[in-house]
Amino acid sequence: MPGHRAPWLPPWIEYADTNEGKALSTLARSLDARLAGALRERGFVADDARRRPHVLLVDGATACVGTADPDIGSPWPLGIPRLRMPREAPSRSTQKLAEAIAVFLGGREQSLMHEGQAAVDLGAAPGGWTWQLASRGLQVAAVDNGALAPSIARDPNVEHVRADGLNWRPKRAVEWLVCDILEKPTRIAALVADWLASGTARNAIFNLKLPMKKRRDEVLRCGEQIRDRLDAARIDATLAFRQLYHDREEVTGCVLRKR
Ligand SMILES: C[S@@+](CC[C@H](N)C(=O)[O-])C[C@H]1O[C@@H](n2cnc3c(N)ncnc32)[C@H](O)[C@@H]1O
Known part of the structure; x- marks a missing residue:
């Protein structure tokens, strides 16, 4: 990972929220488990760390890698909120x-x-x-x-x-x-x-x-x-x-x- 001292939060493997991006979800899941395991094994991961590694899959062979402050980046992988739609609320907005x-x-x-x-x-x-x-x-x-x-x-x-x-x-x-x-x-x-x-x-x-x-x-x-x-x-x-x-x-x- 470029230029940042460990420890990090567990990494996120992400892809674009498009049809092409979604085709990478299986690869992302398998990389996710392996990368998180490898970083933990080497003592790079701490759950209270202040930076999170992000791996953005561009396609099946290319990835952009970086780290971000979790308070500034999205709180959800892929930037997609995990919020339930409350049944009682009158509009999707x-x-x-x-x-x-x-x-x-x-x-x-x-x-x-x-x-x-x-x-x-x-x-x-x-x-x-x-x-x-x-x-x-x-x-x-x-x-x-x-x-x-x-x-x-x-x-x-x-x-x-x-x-x-x-x-x-x-x-x-x-x-x-x-x-x-x-x-x-x-x-x-x-x-x-x-x-x-x-x-x-x-x-x-x-x-x-x-x-x-x-x-x-x-x-x-x-x-x-x-x-x-x-x-x-x-x-x-x-x-x-x-x-x-x-x-x-x-x-x-x-x-x-x-x-
Ligand atoms: C996008 S909707 C709001 C949706 C709402 N936030 C929700 O979650 O159900 C915009 C609303 O603004 C109202 N509106 C437009 N101009 C207004 C104004 N000058 N004063 C008050 N309400 C206005 C419209 O009547 C409309 O109901």
């Missing part, structure tokens, strides 16, 4: 927020997002994201002029607010803002920045639906926009973007207050 929570909060989920906190879900209908929050015991204002699924609308942790999410604000500050409104990315970035800079929300997870062209530039512009507002308000926070497995022509952003 529930998995997008579930993945975002797992990726951005990781091991800190219990301390950062928990029962008793207040949250706002902008563009909430039919309620997949609201379900993720309410099922963790958060009190959720679900803002959408559209209808929520009856099971979510009845949830005692959920209040359905029929309003324009681009203008509505809660009476009291909330710990969490989530936003899945289909709008221009810079409009959503300005909205999220405003909630955070004004102290209306402490943390945020939001989706940016990207334009057809210059997508990277758009993400950078939105990031800068949010960062400038936070800096001007002297708010110490981390800002991260990821194109998640469940994202299509989108990226998901997350802002977490440090103090």
